[in-house]
Amino acid sequence: MNSYHENIVRYYRATEKSYKDGWGLKKNLMIHYGYWDDKVSSFSESLLRMNEVMAEAVGITSSDRVLDAGCGVGGSSIYLAKTRGCRAVGITLSDRQVAQAETFAKDRGVSEQTEFKIMDYCHTDFPDASFDVVW
Template sequence: MFSNKDIEQYYDVSATHYNKVWNLKKSRSLHYGYWDATTKHFHDAMMNINKILSTKASITNTHHVLDAGCGIGGSALWLAKNIGCKVTGISLSAKQVATANQLALYEQVQHIAHFEQQDFTNTTFADASFDIIWAIESVCHAPQKAAFISEAYRLLKPGGKLIIADFFKKDQLTLKDAQLIKRWAEGWAIDDFDTKENFHETLIQKGFHNIDVADATTNIKPSAKRLYWAYFPGVIGGWLYRITHKKVTTFGKKNIDTAYLQYTSLQKHLWTYQIFCGTKQ
């Protein structure tokens, strides 16, 4: 099982890869992006997923949003700038938190956007602190997804909404296919992906209702393909780097392979990308 320190190390080590492949300086986002008729470029898709999720959750400038697994603050900063709501972002990575707070100052939204180093399954926030809990491609890292859902329920005000976008493996995979998914997951410091069906049932068990589920697999596929094509020059560069840097971390070695694994497993229909929105009773 990956520890919080492992996950923190993964993101700190892979920051170089994100900067090179994911246009991190412009998008400030580590997620896949949402492609539809309104998007023409990669950056458009990265911003578009913020629009899609904020609309689904009906976020307004009166809300306080918790961005659970905020990365370097891309979505939180977008929400603060474009909607004007108060946002608190949390990450396991101290480096990400420091960068996000610097970006909030740069964007002059530090009065409504703040970032802290916390575990989203066990935060220090009081009960009913937030109107919205937002998570893009971060819940997959929770060893026990139910622990995240329980904490989200505790933190939400009555009538508050949980909005997430994430990867979900297909149910009842063959051993060979399950091993392929496992290799991808471990390269990203993920113990395992949940299934859509199990996640939906856990939301109900923990008290969420009016649960809307939207399949966005087709919408994120161009991003998955972009990552796949980055694999080929990356694997050569990674090989050369390992020769000259003997102390390269395990995550540094495996992260390049995940670019190949995530797309080949997608092509085999072994996983889907789902957007969940549920309301606290």
Template sequence: MTLQRPEDQGDARRKRIVDYYDSCEIDYRTNWHLDECLAMHIGHWDETTKTLAEALVRQNEVMRIKGKITAADLVLDAGCGVGGSSIYLAGSSGCKVVGITLSHKQARSARRLAEEREVHGLTAFQVMDFSSTGFADESFDVVWALESSCYAPCKKTFIREAFRILKKGGRLLVADGFEIKASYTPFERRIFDLWVKKWAVDALESLSVFRDHLHETGFVNIDYEDITENVTPSSRRLFGLAIIAWPLAQLAEVMGKRSKIQNDNLLGAFFQYLVLKFNLGNYGIFYAEKN
């Protein structure tokens, strides 16, 4: 038996995440307006939104307002995807943004898209792990993690790194899914896993444990807003898309036109809705400040 060293496990995990995103970008392009909205997040629906495209942009707006982001801020977009939030923030607030992702492909796309949308003077994109960034202490005014902290194998390590690189008075914004039950039956755990693992996430953090980590790390003015209702329309839409696409996607896999990772992405899209529907988890935004 050969034992895997921790650093190799980390490499394997990072590779799984990159493989998932690089392979499934086509699904985000086909079903989630990727070229138009540049968003790899779920979308926030409220009285101001009528379409998915509007909900995807609205999610950036809701977080920008919550984080009180202005032109004076330097923001770290931790887990930036193809740079959508970075480009949105630079364009709407005039702030400077550094976006980091594990995927070289995403970083290249983000640079190109920032240039096309004429915010390249305010943005920079790098391949870097948000749990161990290499940025100097107290570099950023805001750390923004939109559906990315879930990928951290240890959420506390991610939170500590965010705390270290934030300036005093800096703000952390985290939008993500969380576990909410004290314990899960094996059946409920299976449903959860069939969602998160198919999307290359090891496990979601419990909401109360995440809050405790923020306290223990030294964050203050911690606030959590449950926006499960606002994301449910997108969640339901994903569920419907997965059901409709499944038979053809299976055929495409047999014909070598779609990969297992891509079809697992559809399975994840099916099960994520069941997690919300049966109240196994919720979705919300954490806001916290560094004193």
């Protein structure tokens, strides 16, 4: 792992508690700022709304295989597996995020539809055309 990647991993380790407390990470499973429109009245709703808007725009179906590039703790992969019935593979540089994502997926009943790996999304080892959607 190069120093750039190490800095990313260090950042997420250093901010883990802040995301857990401020973002409600165990409940919301998201590490972003959400999508705000007239259907949203809270930060928590904005996090979910981001997934709703993106999944609808792309038209993800149960037959799709999705690469969640930069998956964090797996929130989008879990959401897509639960709501769209697709298979999702999440990749992140953080071993702790992979462990959390696997636990969250199991707790939410989608561990058979999801997989999480430590990998750089700029340099994956997936064969060409492995995914229908890159998230």
